[in-house]
Amino acid sequence: MKTRRHRYSASTKGALVDVAEQLFTENGYTATSLDAIVAGADVTKGALYHHFSGKQAIFEAAFERVESRATAGIVEASAGHRDPWEKAQAGLRAFLDAVQEPAYRQIVISDGPSVLGHERFREQEERSTYAIVGEIVRSVLTTGGWDLDEDMLDTFTRIFFGALSAAGGSVAVDEDPAAAAARVEAAIGFIMAGLQQLLEAGVEVPDPA
Amino acid sequence: MKTRRHRYSASTKGALVDVAEQLFTENGYTATSLDAIVAGADVTKGALYHHFSGKQAIFEAAFERVESRATAGIVEASAGHRDPWEKAQAGLRAFLDAVQEPAYRQIVISDGPSVLGHERFREQEERSTYAIVGEIVRSVLTTGGWDLDEDMLDTFTRIFFGALSAAGGSVAVDEDPAAAAARVEAAIGFIMAGLQQLLEAGVEVPDPA
DNA sequence: GAGAGTACGTACCGTCGGTATGTACCCGAA
DNA sequence: TTCGGGTACATACCGACGGTACGTACTCTC
Numbered sequence: 001m002k003t004r005r006h007r008y009s010a011s012t013k014g015a016l017v018d019v020a021e022q023l024f025t026e027n028g029y030t031a032t033s034l035d036a037i038v039a040g041a042d043v044t045k046g047a048l049y050h051h052f053s054g055k056q057a058i059f060e061a062a063f064e065r066v067e068s069r070a071t072a073g074i075v076e077a078s079a080g081h082r083d084p085w086e087k088a089q090a091g092l093r094a095f096l097d098a099v100q101e102p103a104y105r106q107i108v109i110s111d112g113p114s115v116l117g118h119e120r121f122r123e124q125e126e127r128s129t130y131a132i133v134g135e136i137v138r139s140v141l142t143t144g145g146w147d148l149d150e151d152m153l154d155t156f157t158r159i160f161f162g163a164l165s166a167a168g169g170s171v172a173v174d175e176d177p178a179a180a181a182a183r184v185e186a187a188i189g190f191i192m193a194g195l196q197q198l199l200e201a202g203v204e205v206p207d208p209a
Numbered sequence: 210m211k212t213r214r215h216r217y218s219a220s221t222k223g224a225l226v227d228v229a230e231q232l233f234t235e236n237g238y239t240a241t242s243l244d245a246i247v248a249g250a251d252v253t254k255g256a257l258y259h260h261f262s263g264k265q266a267i268f269e270a271a272f273e274r275v276e277s278r279a280t281a282g283i284v285e286a287s288a289g290h291r292d293p294w295e296k297a298q299a300g301l302r303a304f305l306d307a308v309q310e311p312a313y314r315q316i317v318i319s320d321g322p323s324v325l326g327h328e329r330f331r332e333q334e335e336r337s338t339y340a341i342v343g344e345i346v347r348s349v350l351t352t353g354g355w356d357l358d359e360d361m362l363d364t365f366t367r368i369f370f371g372a373l374s375a376a377g378g379s380v381a382v383d384e385d386p387a388a389a390a391a392r393v394e395a396a397i398g399f400i401m402a403g404l405q406q407l408l409e410a411g412v413e414v415p416d417p418a
Numbered sequence: 419g420a421g422a423g424t425a426c427g428t429a430c431c432g433t434c435g436g437t438a439t440g441t442a443c444c445c446g447a448a
Numbered sequence: 449t450t451c452g453g454g455t456a457c458a459t460a461c462c463g464a465c466g467g468t469a470c471g472t473a474c475t476c477t478c
Binding site: 028029030109110111113114115117118119122151152154155156158159160161162163164165166167169170173179180182183184185186187188189190191193194195196197198201203205206207208 | 237238239314318319320322323324327328331360361364365367368369370371372373374375376378379382388389391392393394395396397398399400402403404405406407410412414415416417
């Protein structure tokens with residue numbers, strides 16, 4: 001049941017996260033004070049500490065919102081493609097787009113790891129963009145009958161996810177983002193083509209065990 | 210000329226960086242207070258602010274030290290190999306080792322970007338480990354007469370550097386780091402083998418322009 | 419309509435980064 | 449020899465910020 005109090009509460013909380021996301025994006029985590037957030041949301045610190053346990057908690061709320069936006073964009077773009085390689089191409093483009101968003105770069109990539117800590121950051125990551133990359137990597141690498149165990153699939157996913165994150169970051173700061181994105185697409189495409197070559201040649205992934 | 214004053218000064222500064230590196234590694238940047246650093250070095254804040262302009266400056270000193278250690282390790286390991294592919298293999302192993310060091314993970318990977326800011330972080334990076342990865346990528350990719358322009362080489366470098374950083378981080382937190390490192394080596398080796406395949410087949414890198 | 423819980427507001431505290439100022443010491447010039 | 453000046457710190461203090469304690473108005477339920 002939605003009572004008026006609940007609606008007021010929800011809107012206050014939402015306004016706080018709105019302002020927090022904006023200020024965190026513009027100034028970074030440490031340079032954003034709680035006073036500035038509550039002033040922007042036209043409330044006081046009492047309201048903030050009623051809804052969140054502290055600064056880290058409201059950051060995490062903004063973090064999750066930004067992550068879920070990025071995830072939605074990639075899912076939407078990669079859906080509708082049946083062929084795994086086409087799906088990967090479309091997902092790659094969407095990923096490169098998402099990672100250029102200022103909020104994503106500042107909150108998720110830059111401040112995320114240090115504010116949330118490694119393990120918590122990893123947790124958040126693994127149920128959003130990382131999971132999507134994992135799905136795409138799985139569908140691409142298992143095409144053609146490769147049998148990779150879960151550990152090896154996860155290793156490939158980490159590698160590709162790291163590659164895409166770094167590449168996306170460089171795209172975002174490039175003076176010509178469109179050209180940089182095109183280069184990244186070409187390079188990633190070339191690497192994937194190499195994997196396809198091996199696949200067609202019947203080369204096995206070496207067993208590290 | 211080295212006077213006694215200069216020696217005293219150098220040792221005080223060195224002690225401050227020693228303690229700072231340790232505390233930053235253990236607790237992270239924000240959770241490490243300047244009071245704790247100066248207490249650990251048995252001096253006062255006056256001494257710290259005489260040698261450094263502030264908290265960020267002493268962090269950067271620790272950052273540079275950790276980076277140069279990592280760089281030295283990789284250079285040492287990859288030296289002595291003539292064949293680019295062998296050089297890459299050796300460099301990869303050394304990189305995976307370096308990136309597992311707690312100081313490197315916390316100070317360089319986790320806190321580095323948010324504390325120094327993107328551009329400053331990038332500057333520091335590009336004259337240390339990134340430069341080495343770039344050299345190796347260049348020597349590997351230009352073998353056999355490929356002609357890639359600088360932009361494309363840099364794109365490949367960013368991709369591999371990001372891949373290796375992420376992979377190294379996952380190795381560090383794995384419950385069996387040795388096995389995880391072996392998986393990463395296998396996966397990277399497989400990707401490079403794919404590139405070799407394309408190289409032998411005479412496939413051109415698509416021109417994104 | 420009265421008690422209880424919610425959704426805040428207000429006032430305050432401890433910590434921390436940074437600064438201003440003082441001081442002991444060393445070193446080169448007169 | 450001494451004496452001015454610069455170096456290498458120490459001491460005292462400030463303002464900002466994260467967090468807490470407590471008060472209060474409003475609302476929902478019984």
